[in-house]
Amino acid sequence: FPKQTFSLCCKPFRCRSLPARRKYMRSPLVPEMATQEVQLNETLSHLKTESDTLKTKLEEERAKLHDVELHQVAEKVDGLGQFVMKTRRTLKGHGNKVLCMDWCKDKRRIVSSSQDGKVIVWDAFTTNKEHAVTMPCTWVMACAYAPSGCAVACGGLDNKCSVYPLSLDKNENLAAKKKSVAMHTNYLSACSFTNSDMQILTSSGDGTCALWDVESGQLLQSFHGHAADVLCLDLAPSETGNTFVSGGCDKKANVWDMRSGQCIQSFETHESDINSVRYYPSGDAFASGSDDATCRLYDLRADREVAIYSKESIIFGVSSVDFSLSGRLLFGGYNDYTINVWDVLKGTRVSILFGHENRVSTLRVSPDGTAFCSGSWDHTLRTWA
Amino acid sequence: MTINTLAKGGWDREQMACFRKMEKVIVAMQDPDMGMKMRNQRLLITVIPHAMTGVLGELLLWCLTEAVHLSGMLVRYGYIYPLKEPRSLVLRPDESPYRFQTPYFWTSTRWPASELDYAIYLAKKNIRKQGELMEYEKERYSLLHKRINHTWDFVVMQAREQLRASKQRRKADRIVLECQEQAYWLINRPPLTLCAFCLCLQIETCRRALGRNRVKSSICLEGFVKYSEQYQNHDPIMQGCLPSNPWISDDTAHWTMSSEIVPTPTRLRVERWSFSFMELLKDIMGMREFMLYLEKEFSAENLCFWQACEDIRHGESSRILEKVEDIYKNFLAPGAARWVNIDSKTMDKTLQGLRHPHRFVMDDAQMHIYFLMKKDSYPRYLKSDLYKNMLAKAIVPQETKKSVFPFMRRQRHSSPSPAQAVIQVTEEDGHAKGAGRAGTNSAAGSHV
Numbered sequence: 001f002p003k004q005t006f007s008l009c010c011k012p013f014r015c016r017s018l019p020a021r022r023k024y025m026r027s028p029l030v031p032e033m034a035t036q037e038v039q040l041n042e043t044l045s046h047l048k049t050e051s052d053t054l055k056t057k058l059e060e061e062r063a064k065l066h067d068v069e070l071h072q073v074a075e076k077v078d079g080l081g082q083f084v085m086k087t088r089r090t091l092k093g094h095g096n097k098v099l100c101m102d103w104c105k106d107k108r109r110i111v112s113s114s115q116d117g118k119v120i121v122w123d124a125f126t127t128n129k130e131h132a133v134t135m136p137c138t139w140v141m142a143c144a145y146a147p148s149g150c151a152v153a154c155g156g157l158d159n160k161c162s163v164y165p166l167s168l169d170k171n172e173n174l175a176a177k178k179k180s181v182a183m184h185t186n187y188l189s190a191c192s193f194t195n196s197d198m199q200i201l202t203s204s205g206d207g208t209c210a211l212w213d214v215e216s217g218q219l220l221q222s223f224h225g226h227a228a229d230v231l232c233l234d235l236a237p238s239e240t241g242n243t244f245v246s247g248g249c250d251k252k253a254n255v256w257d258m259r260s261g262q263c264i265q266s267f268e269t270h271e272s273d274i275n276s277v278r279y280y281p282s283g284d285a286f287a288s289g290s291d292d293a294t295c296r297l298y299d300l301r302a303d304r305e306v307a308i309y310s311k312e313s314i315i316f317g318v319s320s321v322d323f324s325l326s327g328r329l330l331f332g333g334y335n336d337y338t339i340n341v342w343d344v345l346k347g348t349r350v351s352i353l354f355g356h357e358n359r360v361s362t363l364r365v366s367p368d369g370t371a372f373c374s375g376s377w378d379h380t381l382r383t384w385a
Numbered sequence: 386m387t388i389n390t391l392a393k394g395g396w397d398r399e400q401m402a403c404f405r406k407m408e409k410v411i412v413a414m415q416d417p418d419m420g421m422k423m424r425n426q427r428l429l430i431t432v433i434p435h436a437m438t439g440v441l442g443e444l445l446l447w448c449l450t451e452a453v454h455l456s457g458m459l460v461r462y463g464y465i466y467p468l469k470e471p472r473s474l475v476l477r478p479d480e481s482p483y484r485f486q487t488p489y490f491w492t493s494t495r496w497p498a499s500e501l502d503y504a505i506y507l508a509k510k511n512i513r514k515q516g517e518l519m520e521y522e523k524e525r526y527s528l529l530h531k532r533i534n535h536t537w538d539f540v541v542m543q544a545r546e547q548l549r550a551s552k553q554r555r556k557a558d559r560i561v562l563e564c565q566e567q568a569y570w571l572i573n574r575p576p577l578t579l580c581a582f583c584l585c586l587q588i589e590t591c592r593r594a595l596g597r598n599r600v601k602s603s604i605c606l607e608g609f610v611k612y613s614e615q616y617q618n619h620d621p622i623m624q625g626c627l628p629s630n631p632w633i634s635d636d637t638a639h640w641t642m643s644s645e646i647v648p649t650p651t652r653l654r655v656e657r658w659s660f661s662f663m664e665l666l667k668d669i670m671g672m673r674e675f676m677l678y679l680e681k682e683f684s685a686e687n688l689c690f691w692q693a694c695e696d697i698r699h700g701e702s703s704r705i706l707e708k709v710e711d712i713y714k715n716f717l718a719p720g721a722a723r724w725v726n727i728d729s730k731t732m733d734k735t736l737q738g739l740r741h742p743h744r745f746v747m748d749d750a751q752m753h754i755y756f757l758m759k760k761d762s763y764p765r766y767l768k769s770d771l772y773k774n775m776l777a778k779a780i781v782p783q784e785t786k787k788s789v790f791p792f793m794r795r796q797r798h799s800s801p802s803p804a805q806a807v808i809q810v811t812e813e814d815g816h817a818k819g820a821g822r823a824g825t826n827s828a829a830g831s832h833v
Binding site for chain 2: 123
């Protein structure tokens with residue numbers, strides 16, 4: 001079993017940062033400050049009891065329609081046989097921990113970002129580096145490939161999300177054409193283009209998510225509801241394409257309506273920070289990976305958690321999750337340097353993949369499902385198939 | 386300093402400001418409740434209303450009350466604090482000692498007070514003397530402990546450091562500093578109202594969630610089983626892919642055969658179009674085939690309308706207006722060339738929305754047409770000859786046999802970058818294409 005070096009500060013800037021847009025409601029000073037205090041505390045405890053009562057009621061309602069467990073329904077499904085997946089490509093070139101990666105729609109190119117501020121675009125098939133940008137900040141925690149393949153977005157401790165158009169002129173400095181799109185008041189934890197190059201969805205340590213217009217840099221919609229840092233997000237592959245899910249340090253996974261900015265559904269069953277959320281391919285459910293060493297599946301129509309993927313022997317947190325194309329397999333990158341492959345329907349672990357020499361920080365399945373790529377703190381990325 | 390320093394009447398602007406302040410005081414003096422006493426006074430034989438006697442005395446009295454009020458405020462807001470009973474921020478008319486608050490702790494210089502600092506202060510107090518915290522301070526302490534639990538080590542460490550540093554000072558200085566800090570936090574402790582905001586949002590979400598329609602678990606979970614079954618053959622990691630997985634065999638034939646536009650698509654791909662309407666529309670070739678079919682049925686305008694609406698939803702903000710106008714001209718206006726058949730209610734709502742067009746103004750109409758195509762044209766397309774022929778002539782690639790010499794590795798060829806493809810197009814067209822090409826616009830100067 002690999003030796004652990006416990007570092008306290010794995011997530012930078014975890015200090016409780018308060019959302020900037022909300023000004024403090026400064027309590028007016030009156031001579032009887034004691035009564036003011038009492039009034040405030042009464043209102044707060046009223047709100048707290050109301051919130052708790054509603055939550056219990058909601059759980060009761062959700063439980064009423066829960067007539068069967070997933071593994072029971074899956075009994076009639078064939079089990080999966082021997083599972084062999086190997087590292088097919090190792091991408092070496094980052095000088096420090098790889099924090100995030102994303103696939104291009106052409107199924108072979110990827111963009112990856114690391115702690116030293118470098119963002120590299122690779123052709124993962126040939127392992128050639130095609131573009132490299134040095135960001136002015138360290139800890140680039142988020143990066144995304146534009147649907148057209150012509151630009152990448154990235155951000156991190158600079159609290160911004162910037163879009164870099166990819167130029168093929170070797171002499172051109174990519175950083176010169178950089179465009180700042182998103183501005184948050186704390187670190188950027190995740191970003192994703194929506195269906196086109198024109199809009200970006202971001203999540204931040206300031207507790208909010210936001211939708212931005214790339215062209216003008218304008219804020220189109222902001223999403224408030226998380227009580228702590230938001231760490232991850234994923235867009236729904238639905239017909240109407242209007243929702244996304246986010247997970248945060250408040251252990252909640254929220255589903256949002258992009259048009260109105262409202263939180264449509266909320267799930268709070270994890271016992272620790274949610275590091276990664278990913279939609280099931282049909283869009284009817286999503287999986288989450290958390291520091292509590294479990295992955296969970298939440299069904300949106302049943303409005304509840306329907307499966308937990310965990311084992312007594314797995315004690316390290318999950319940093320990222322993704323589904324295979326059919327949704328039958330769930331890949332999870334863990335902080336104990338391994339990747340666990342789960343059978344989504346039966347709830348059992350199918351395989352465990354070794355190879356990385358430090359914690360796995362990011363994991364994405366390729367757009368056509370032929371392989372998946374994992375990035376790690378050991379400075380490398382590996383493509384598995 | 387402005388050129389025109391003289392206000393009306395020839396007085397200086399600065400002087401005018403003073404006059405205004407004096408006038409405010411005069412108005413306050415005449416306040417019926419708190420102002421100076423005025424009575425009817427006899428002047429010789431005439432009775433003059435609202436006159437005052439003993440003016441000096443009255444004025445002094447009035448000013449004195451104001452002064453007491455002002456000094457009370459100074460203490461209440463912490464600019465002057467008592468040394469003997471530091472919690473009671475009241476001005477006593479006795480000999481108890483007071484001190485001026487250092488400017489470092491003035492409210493205006495240190496606003497807003499952060500929760501972290503308050504937590505450090507409370508932690509210091511707790512460490513210094515167990516049980517010294519007041520009731521409300523204990524409550525705040527536990528609340529903060531829950532809220533910023535992840536930095537609690539930092540808080541305790543800071544508190545210990547500050548205590549250690551203060552031990553090195555002289556006792557007098559230490560007491561002064563403690564009093565100063567205490568007075569500051571009495572006034573400026575962070576309010577709990579921020580927490581209230583989060584709670585309100587939570588309550589709202591819960592209420593909305595309670596009103597949801599839920600589906601039975603058995604139905605939902607059955608859906609997963611069906612989906613996985615349907616897509617199993619299409620999942621390369623589960624079933625492999627033909628002719629071979631490029632990552633394993635280094636042969637990119639699979640990608641070449643499945644690229645966006647090919648003369649003959651693969652069988653798996655054409656099969657996938659029958660899984661759902663969304664699968665058909667997601668695939669460019671599928672959408673093209675569907676368009677051909679609709680043209681035969683004389684309902685192609687539906688798909689064109691849907692595409693135009695998608696363009697608005699995901700396109701540049703700056704072109705929304707012109708695109709909305711185009712759509713109205715081509716699809717919605719009475720007698721339009723490609724008029725789409727929407728029910729009257731949706732049409733009315735859309736036309737009203739067109740007065741103030743925004744990104745989502747076409748949403749209702751778009752959904753109506755989408756579901757129309759899904760329920761009507763799509764099933765008929767799947768039964769049509771067009772689709773059946775496509776399926777028949779679709780190719781099933783041969784599985785590449787494993788190489789005889791396994792140690793010989795194939796040459797891994799690079800592919801043209803998507804970015805390159807765009808540049809070629811822009812050179813041909815002479816101008817950047819519309820939605821979907823962020824940053825290739827050569828007018829980059831304004832954007833950085």
